[in-house]
Amino acid sequence: xxxxxxxxxxxxxxxxxxxxxxxxxxxxxxxxxxxxxxxxxxxxxxxxxxxxxxxxxxxxxxxxxxxxxxxxxxxxxxxxxxxxxxxxxxxxxxxxxxxxxxxxxxxxxxxxxxxxxxxxxxxxxxxxxxxxxxxxxxxxxxxxxxxxxxxxxxxxxxxxxxxxxxxxxxxxxxxxxxxxxxxxxxxxxxxxxxxxxxxxxxxxxxxxxxxxxxxxxxxxxxxxxxxxxx
Amino acid sequence: xxxxxxxxxxxxxxxxxxxxxxxxxxxxxxxxxxxxxxxxxxxxxxxxxxxxxxxxxxxxxxxxxxxxxxxxxxxxxxxxxxxxxx
Numbered sequence: 001x002x003x004x005x006x007x008x009x010x011x012x013x014x015x016x017x018x019x020x021x022x023x024x025x026x027x028x029x030x031x032x033x034x035x036x037x038x039x040x041x042x043x044x045x046x047x048x049x050x051x052x053x054x055x056x057x058x059x060x061x062x063x064x065x066x067x068x069x070x071x072x073x074x075x076x077x078x079x080x081x082x083x084x085x086x087x088x089x090x091x092x093x094x095x096x097x098x099x100x101x102x103x104x105x106x107x108x109x110x111x112x113x114x115x116x117x118x119x120x121x122x123x124x125x126x127x128x129x130x131x132x133x134x135x136x137x138x139x140x141x142x143x144x145x146x147x148x149x150x151x152x153x154x155x156x157x158x159x160x161x162x163x164x165x166x167x168x169x170x171x172x173x174x175x176x177x178x179x180x181x182x183x184x185x186x187x188x189x190x191x192x193x194x195x196x197x198x199x200x201x202x203x204x205x206x207x208x209x210x211x212x213x214x215x216x217x218x219x220x221x222x223x224x225x226x227x228x229x230x
Numbered sequence: 231x232x233x234x235x236x237x238x239x240x241x242x243x244x245x246x247x248x249x250x251x252x253x254x255x256x257x258x259x260x261x262x263x264x265x266x267x268x269x270x271x272x273x274x275x276x277x278x279x280x281x282x283x284x285x286x287x288x289x290x291x292x293x294x295x296x297x298x299x300x301x302x303x304x305x306x307x308x309x310x311x312x313x314x315x316x
Contacts, residue, residue, distance in 0.1 A: 090252070096244040096293045111292050112244045151244065153256060155296055172254075179257045179294070 001133060001193040002166075010167040013192050013213070014184045017169030019083050027076055034072075091183050093151035097142065101154070101161030101174035101196070104203035108142045116227050122206045135205065136193045141212040145219040146186045154180045162197035165211055171197055186213035235283045245293040256294060261314070263291035264303060268316045 098109040156174035164171035194209040251259040267287035306312040
């Protein structure tokens with residue numbers, strides 16, 4: 001989850017998010033280098049004692065400052081396209097879950113075998129127990145088996161919503177009448193938080209998403225338990 | 231043929247990748263399998279054959295389609311107001 005005064009991304013919990021994180025580090029480093037260089041040049045230009053500063057030309061420097069930026073752009077584009085295609089790869093999911101957005105809660109449906117469906121409401125602040133996170137906890141979590149490719153089909157029952165879990169590198173708009181597919185693999189067990197990412201009315205900020213990745217046996221016992229309770 | 235399908239259904243995990251619907255929008259994937267299930271049922275039962283091969287389509291649409299959509303469509307089929315051609 002996010003921390004106060006956090007500057008970077010949340011720790012990655014899926015292989016795709018790890019790649020995105022590293023690419024962001026790479027691109028941001030290039031940005032910092034260029035910005036530092038430009039700042040240095042500005043200061044140098046402004047503080048020089050030289051008087052003949054204008055109407056100069058030089059073929060060499062013109063070539064350098066045309067070719068070098070082109071090279072830098074290629075160095076950014078190649079990893080970017082690699083990740084783009086990586087995210088678009090055909091995967092073979094082990095499990096399909098439907099995440100339906102409502103005003104103002106998510107409901108999850110696991111219908112590969114039995115018809116398991118449940119709602120996931122935010123826990124109000126006054127009902128939190130010590131150690132729980134304000135505005136992020138829900139009464140029922142979306143439990144998934146870890147290290148398994150999971151397909152999530154996102155839709156909405158009323159207005160636009162968006163299902164997002166930053167640590168898994170996932171965000172998908174929930175559009176009524178449309179079924180949007182996204183997929184992820186949770187590389188480690190854990191609890192991953194997200195929030196609705198499309199304005200949807202008064203309680204848009206109060207319909208969080210919690211994904212809990214557990215070993216497969218725990219997932220199987222959880223789903224049997226949920227089916228009994230339903 | 232029927233036992234190939236039976237095998238596939240026995241080892242069913244979830245709806246597999248369908249090359250007809252390679253993109254993010256899977257709406258048609260869900261709807262097509264729903265249609266195909268009902269068409270398959272209609273076609274096989276009209277010939278007096280077993281409808282168990284149709285179960286594949288049912289497993290797939292159950293995996294993909296939101297339960298509310300399926301309930302709505304089932305209701306429409308009962309009413310006779312279902313918009314698709316079966």
